[in-house]
Amino acid sequence: MHVLIVGAGIAGLTAAIALRHKGIDATIIEQAPQLSEIGAGIQIASNGSVVLRELGLEQAVAAKSVIPKSFDMRDIRNGKLLYVSPLGEEGAQRWGAPLYNIHRADLIEILADALPSESVRLGVHCTGFTQDDKGVTVHVEDGDDLHGHVLIAADGIHSVIRKQLFGEDDVHFSNILMWRALIPAEKLEGIDLDERGNYWFGPGRTLITYWIRPKNLYSILASVPSGEVHRESWTESGDIDELRASFADLEPRAQAMMDQIDTAFLTGMFYRDPIDRWTDRRVTLMGDAAHPMVPFLAQGACQGIEDAWVLATMLEHYGEDNLETALEEYEQRRRPRTTRVQSGARAMVKLVHESEPERIKARNGRWKGMQHIDPMTEATWAFVWDYNVLEEVKRPAGEVQGLSATREDKKMERPESQRAFDMWKSAFTAEDVARGHDGMREGYDRFLTTHFPAPDDLSVENAELGGVEALRVRAAGATAADNRTTVLHFHGGGYMLGSAKGSVEYAGRLAKAVGGDCVTVDYRLAPENPYPAALDDAVDAYRGLVNSGVAPSRILLSGESSGSGLALALALTLKMAGDKQPAGIIAICPFADLTLSGASIKEFAGQDPAANRDTLAFMAASYFQEHEPRDPLVSPLFGDLKGLPPLFLSAVEGESLYSDSSRLLERAREADVDVTMVPVKDSVHVYTLFPFLPETTETLNEISRWARRVTG
The missing domain is CATH 3.50.50.60 (FAD/NAD(P)-binding domain)
Incomplete structure (x- = not known):
């Protein structure tokens, strides 16, 4: 040759x-x-x-x-x-x-x-x-x-x-x-x-x-x-x-x-x-x-x-x-x-x-x-x-990791979960990544609004709660009522990405599940606005909602990924401040430990297209910056959970952040918190964003039943 x-x-x-x-x-x-x-x-x-x-x-x-x-x-x-x-x-x-x-x-x-x-x-x-x-x-x-x-x-x-x-x-x-x-x-x-x-x-x-x-x-x-x-x-x-x-x-x-x-x-x-x-x-x-x-x-x-x-x-x-x-x-x-x-x-x-x-x-x-x-x-x-090409070339070709830091040959068990996996894997283009957090922010909003557009019959109104911008979402045919349950929702995106607009479609499904409204909050994003900006906005939005006439007993906090961490940090803050607690907290695939000490981050490296250690560290550090990451209001996993309202927790077995959920579950039980855990197999991070997944329907049905119980 x-x-x-x-x-x-x-x-x-x-x-x-x-x-x-x-x-x-x-x-x-x-x-x-x-x-x-x-x-x-x-x-x-x-x-x-x-x-x-x-x-x-x-x-x-x-x-x-x-x-x-x-x-x-x-x-x-x-x-x-x-x-x-x-x-x-x-x-x-x-x-x-x-x-x-x-x-x-x-x-x-x-x-x-x-x-x-x-x-x-x-x-x-x-x-x-x-x-x-x-x-x-x-x-x-x-x-x-x-x-x-x-x-x-x-x-x-x-x-x-x-x-x-x-x-x-x-x-x-x-x-x-x-x-x-x-x-x-x-x-x-x-x-x-x-x-x-x-x-x-x-x-x-x-x-x-x-x-x-x-x-x-x-x-x-x-x-x-x-x-x-x-x-x-x-x-x-x-x-x-x-x-x-x-x-x-x-x-x-x-x-x-x-x-x-x-x-x-x-x-x-x-x-x-x-x-x-x-x-x-x-x-x-x-x-x-x-x-x-x-x-x-x-x-x-x-x-x-x-x-x-x-x-x-x-x-x-x-x-x-x-x-x-x-x-x-x-x-x-x-x-x-x-x-x-x-x-x-x-x-x-x-x-x-x-x-x-x-x-x-x-x-x-x-x-x-x-x-x-x-x-x-x-x-x-x-x-x-850390890439040793002498060893990597001995592995199957499909194990190479591309732009999403996911193995190219990674396959899911079902066509529905594969579809969601592929959507996450292609969420960011090479140009998005090259432009840093600005490009990723635009890419994430494009991903959400393109794949999950709000239906035409969804009622969406601008809202201002305690000086914080938000969107009030109400399911088709629903009317305002004093005794309706209101979900106060915080979108995910590692405190660096995401928007209320990008979460409207999911907010509509949450509103329908609880038979009420969902207010999704446009809290300030890092790195321009580091901790405690997002938490301050969350506190102001909660108090603004209460001051508008919604009883705490009719409020459910909600979030996915970092939004779940923010909802938990809000509950800890309200407890310390002596505010009345909401009726419950919905935490989907929470990002609750910004020290990244969870074993699943390393265990499932190369398998999760939505979250990997490099990106999680970049996002986490952008948020807490010079603050101590073990502070419970940054990483609520380390907080005193005793006295928190009922918690609905769900995560995917095999996602990078699964350890955050499993440890939260353990700590919640130790603190005598009323906690419901819904583990999911063969799915993706924040799977509830994907309405076509059967597990999304099942989980929202579980949330509906849980919400009726905790709100009386």
């Missing part, structure tokens, strides 16, 4: 080495006349390091790189520490291999030296290809065509092969420019720049800096809004005065470092959107040709390295007689994962380049909250660093 690879970057070189490691011959075609010292520092995290280790290259990499002790993220103006990701020996033990900071040229040299010189053909410009049932021919400019069994396009973001395969697609500019500079160690003497990731974040700009050759060379990546640099300066050598003007208000240590820059080069930050196909028969894509991504997860090189190992493994496994099948499975294993990483990288870009003071405050508060519940920063990094 002979494999042709176009492009001698990190992905292409690693692919050739991995193929030779598997006993497969490969030839690389590279248009550059030599592999020169280009670029600056790059990071090879554990998910890339394990492959280099398997290929016998880690020792050479370690000799020319630096292992940072941590990533230290600071405010660019005052130097205040905002967030720390432990690395060094502690990180290597947790993630299975070290993270290396290295000069790109050093890594390219190590990879090239691992190949016979004749296997890398420099100065050869690929113009296209043709293929048939016997192989692939690569057409070159001013030379003889090359022939092989398969062709791998590793020719970067402007791939010639990708364009021929799938046509022209847009290259997106992020409106961010990146200055790259290298500083010799002797110029940094006396400046406290430890062997860490020394990062600074300011309005719309970042400084990502670290040692790349031990005590020898320091790398700086400085990003700025594109409008701060004149277009005529967008050349390989930028104007240092413009760089300094963009970073004129630095804390002293960062300023001392930046003053030592003599030259820098400037590039735009570009990316492409994920595509639906990489492969056509005997030709496929890898690295930046397949999934060009922004650099703020430092995963461009590592994802190409992962590609290389999977590709080589598939070609070895299927052999020359099944090459097309090998390439199809390679894509099946890689495309869902890289789509998730591409979107995550763009979300990180948005997060670290916030420019408005209130959004910067919210981001920094979220980071503070993450340190409370996630000291190893696993929610940020585990999905990339």
